[in-house]
Amino acid sequence: MDILKKLTRKSRIKSPWLLHFDCGSCNGCDIEVLACLTPVYDIERFGIINVGNPKHADLLLVTGTVNHRNKKVLVNLAEQMPEPKIVVALGSCGLSGGVFREAYNVIGGVDKIIPVDVYVPGCPPKPEAIIDGVVTGLEKFSKKKDG
């Protein structure tokens, strides 16, 4: 059993599976997340896959500001992910609300709703910055307990 746990822990750090949720962003960050997966940056070669099901995911990439309607969806997705999980907030909007912080339907950054482990600034962050953010997040896996 121990070997299996060790193996899971190792592969989680080597090839985490991503869940990407657009939480009211302008698409700028989302297309950069997708650009990470495509041939020029190609993080898929490490076995990092963008999955649709939160139950399969290790990492949650959240882009954009949280609003009153999608906060429930965000919490729902984060709760469905198995422990240990890492939440990465992308872009100025995900960090603080960005240029939209004064708009009436904007609550603010992602960390007002769910705990965030890594913040990636930029409007939008470049794919290199996103990859760097994810790698920083992976280092935190070793400090988190298995669920």
Add this chain to the structure above:
Amino acid sequence: MARTIIPFGPQHQVFPEPIHLKLVLEDEIVKEVVPALGYVHRGLEMLADVRDFHQMIQICERVCGICSTIHAQCYCQGIEELMGIEIPDRARFLRVIWAEIHRVQSHLLWLGLFADAFGFESLFMQCWKIREKIMDINEATGGNRVNPSINIIGGVKRDMNPDMAQWVLTQLDLVEKEVNHLEKVLLNDYTVKKRTVGKGVLTREKAMELGAVGPTLRGSGVEQDIRQIGYAAYGELAHRPVVGIDGDAYSRNRVRFLETLQAIALVREAVSKLPAGDISVKVKGKPEGEVVTRVEQPRGELMYYIKGNGGKNLDRLRIRTPTFANIPPLLSMLPGIELADVPVIVLSIDPCISCTER
């Protein structure tokens, strides 16, 4: 089988953005579709109350990251009309160049996502690989991959020197060559045809009646493009709208593919006719009165209504985006098709939810 309701979204792998469709099914056939919007609503039109009319350019760029330049262009065009500003000829041509580069980027993005919707993963990768060259052009000329942010009221912020323009053209030559390679697969491949021909048909009459815009309208055989009214420098460039005939997903795919090549040709022509001179004029005063301006976005007609009161904040800013106009046609396409075709049909109108909900 009894009626079943399948929720489609808000978090779904086909869309990078959240939209929620309630699909009412009988067996595998869609009977009714109920959309639920509002997941990306930020309320940015109201930001006109707190930001002055110059700062609103940056907000308008972030209505949608995929067509940011064109949103800002439309906004600046409206304010210039209100204040009676005549922008220099060079600025008009530069706006066309950046707008068309953006159109190539947006269409390649869409061609990739469309391929992904019917499970053609390698085609998706290929389209996005080509698109990276356009992102490099954006970064080299504008300083940012996604938001080059070149429009200001009274002209453009950055100039393009002859060396840079030449480099852009050589990059676009490479892009054109690679896009031509895609033609064989995108338009003639057996699997692609099997998934798209005859799916989601929108007749010419129906498209006109429901107010479809952009490639969705042109795919149904209506020759209508806002670039025909000749805003910016389009009046001086050779341009004829690309039209399809059948009004199905394949026809819309073909229109977008040909428009990609057309946009590259327009950039080439605009660079060759680029006049010398200033790139912007000084702006004095505040906007007063109301105006409606339109431009052609990659997804269709974009309309801004601007009302100024002579102060630094605008009274009202209203944005009508192309996807908003294309949702009624989409809802009329869906009933009667199979569940497996829903992603293909939904993507065939090129939905941009962050535009729609602002």
